Amino acid sequence: MKKKLIAALMITAMTAAAAGCGGQSSGTAGETSETSAAGAGETTDSQEAEETAAQDEASDSQDEKTEGGEAAADGESYTIGIGQYAVHGSLDNCREGFLLGLAEAGIEEGKNLTVLYENANGDGGMSTQIVSNFLSQDADLICAIATPMAQTAYGATKRTDVPVIYTAVTDPVIAQLAGEDKMPAGNITGTSDKLPVEEQLQMIRQILPDAKTIGILYSTSEVNSQSTLEEYKEAAPEYGFEIIESGVSGAADIPLATDNLLTQVDCLNNLTDNTVVSSLPMILDKANDKGIPVFGSEIEQVRIGCLAAMGLDYIELGKQTGRMAAQVLTGEAQASELPYEIIEEASFYGNSAVAEELGITLPEELTGSAAEMFDSIEDSNS
Secondary structure, three states, rough: OHHHHHHHHHHHHHHHHHHOOOOOOOOOOHHHHHOOOOOEEEEOOEEEEEHHHHHHHHHHHHHHHOOOHHHHHOOOOOEEEEEEEEOOOHHHEEEEEEEHHHHHOOOOOEEEEEEEEOOOOOHHHHHHHHHHHHHOOOOOOEEOOOOOHHHHHHHHHHOOOOOOEOOOOOOOOOOOOHHHOOEEEEEEEEOOOOOOOEEEEEEEEHHHHOOOOEEEEOOOHHHHHHEEEEEEEHHHHHOOOOEEEEEEEEEHHHHHHHHHHHHHOOEEOOOOOOOHHHHHHHHHHHHOOOOOOOOOOOOHHHHHOOEEEEOHHHHHHHHHHHHHHHHHHOOOHHHHHHOOOOOOEEEEEHHHHHHHHOOOOOHHHOOOOOOOEEEEOOOOOO
């Protein structure tokens, strides 16, 4: 409505000016003079103002017809850039849940939301390009999925007013995105997928009562993985385990590192490490050949062949993130004012098909309370 009022005032002012210059009325002489000065094919200032007012009126009319939550009722529309660091199931689920969380607040793609989505495929340089692209397209908010993307987005937006909402960041404090009090380091907040380390170790002990060593592959460039690894190393002795770690600098190192690690351990425990998860099907193949179980950290890893996990539901994590983003978009809160959030409860996920192949019996006390059990191994490419 403000735009229409401004446009109307512009038309009135220019009409009055035209009447006072040479005494011309709304006749063709004045119009022809303006058109000639503007050049062939260009509209007059008066025409442009009229067109703008007409477009705004049509837009307002369409907005009034939009159904949804508070944001839709206010006639607002938004552009969001979603930058995902790598391709794998848990991060895909975060993205899906994020859009669902926004929709719950009345911000829905195709109605009042434009989504710009790009995937860095595990490439840090590509992450930088993606964020720059979002900024060049005037994104109202950037959703950064996974720690490396969140760090990149935060660095790139510090001198802008574009807020960043992250998800699947295991340790926002270690990643320097928040303080110990969970308050943001800047105009950035979101949700953490901090793993339930104690619950996971307890589960492994229940399933493998005689196991002594757990192998963990991790990427040396991902601070979230290093943080979680330290938690495992600190807690493992309480459950009678020794953690044997193997750091990799990239995907090319994983086959050899996996082969070496499998000769030293009773089982593998997978983190939410983006580099390692992207190679999980290959790791599972190698482990299965040696009859060594692999434990996952979330539902998608169990779906494609990990034996079990005390993990998170990444769809729900994404929804939680989407709801936070809606608060920021609608002006209910500033990203800099919202502490990051964590899903507190972990659930058991098991795969009976994997257990049968390995000759392992999953305890009924776990399966009986499982959030979900799988009786087949899903192709990771499906």
